[in-house]
Amino acid sequence: IYRAVAPPSSDINELEFRLGNYRGHSFNADAGLHVFSNIIDTYRARGLNMRSSSILTVNLRDDIRMRIEEDSPLQPRIREFCLSEKIPADAAVYTKTRKGDTDFPERYPVRVSYSRETATDRSLAQAAVKDHGLKKNYRHGRRYSFLCEVVSVGERTYNVILDCTVLHMADGVTLRDSGIMRPGHVHLDRYEIELEVSRPDMTDI
Numbered sequence: 001i002y003r004a005v006a007p008p009s010s011d012i013n014e015l016e017f018r019l020g021n022y023r024g025h026s027f028n029a030d031a032g033l034h035v036f037s038n039i040i041d042t043y044r045a046r047g048l049n050m051r052s053s054s055i056l057t058v059n060l061r062d063d064i065r066m067r068i069e070e071d072s073p074l075q076p077r078i079r080e081f082c083l084s085e086k087i088p089a090d091a092a093v094y095t096k097t098r099k100g101d102t103d104f105p106e107r108y109p110v111r112v113s114y115s116r117e118t119a120t121d122r123s124l125a126q127a128a129v130k131d132h133g134l135k136k137n138y139r140h141g142r143r144y145s146f147l148c149e150v151v152s153v154g155e156r157t158y159n160v161i162l163d164c165t166v167l168h169m170a171d172g173v174t175l176r177d178s179g180i181m182r183p184g185h186v187h188l189d190r191y192e193i194e195l196e197v198s199r200p201d202m203t204d205i
Helices: 033-045 077-084 122-130
Strands: 014-019 021-023 026-028 050-059 064-070 092-103 110-119 136-153 156-172 190-198
Touching: 033 050, 033 136, 033 156, 033 190, 050 077, 064 077, 064 122
Parallel strands: none
Antiparallel strands: 014 110, 014 190, 021 026, 050 064, 050 136, 064 092, 092 110, 136 156, 156 190
């Protein structure tokens, strides 16, 4: 499938199958709690190792994103970012360029997305974080990941990873301004399920 949509000459390095639902021809990436829980239980029953982490993704400007992941409460980097607005040294800073989507509104509750992720100058991302005239989109939640398979086709290797993320989103000029880290903040949980096929040899983030 990957080679069909991303031939060797293509600069696509990520293919995502997102599970959700359609409202007419509009795709909604919220799969719902019931489906979300069933998929996690199914993959754990198969004996696959699950990684659980807290995650914060910030959409800055011009497709530039910053992502912080914490595997343990002893790694309070998200809180430190909230207080200091300083991007941690181990955070991923990258540009995600959408190359296209394929929808199946009449047949399957799935959207296939093709994209290119590349490392970005961290100073540009830090400047955007500190720009209080710029509204950003903050996505914070809990991610459960399964490395399903590492597939070798000829000389190329593909990672197949299932990410199940329960999150909430808000806009703001700072993380504090968005309110999503504030105790008692009212938000709607969103349940996202993505099967990601990626080319690690074409990824530098």
